[in-house]
Amino acid sequence: MQNNYILYFIALLTGFAFILLPVAGTIFSGLGPFLVVIGIVIVLVFAIAIIWQAAQALFKG
Incomplete structure (x- = not known):
């Protein structure tokens, strides 16, 4: 991997x-x-993927 x-x-x-995309007042407001x-x-x-890979790298040795 x-x-x-x-x-x-x-x-x-x-x-x-x-999450922070401002769509108010546009055609995509809905x-x-x-x-x-x-x-x-x-x-x-x-x-979760980053934490999982970091934990694997940490405990792998």
Whole structure:
């Protein structure tokens, strides 16, 4: 398994971008709550992936 820490970190930042995306007053204003939920899921998944890989690297020796 390759160490893609930078890729996971960028995906984590993308999740935060989805959470903070200003869509009020645009054609996508109805998608605001959906984008927040997608952003939260992305942040959680990639945070767990980063923590998992860090723990594996720590205990591997």
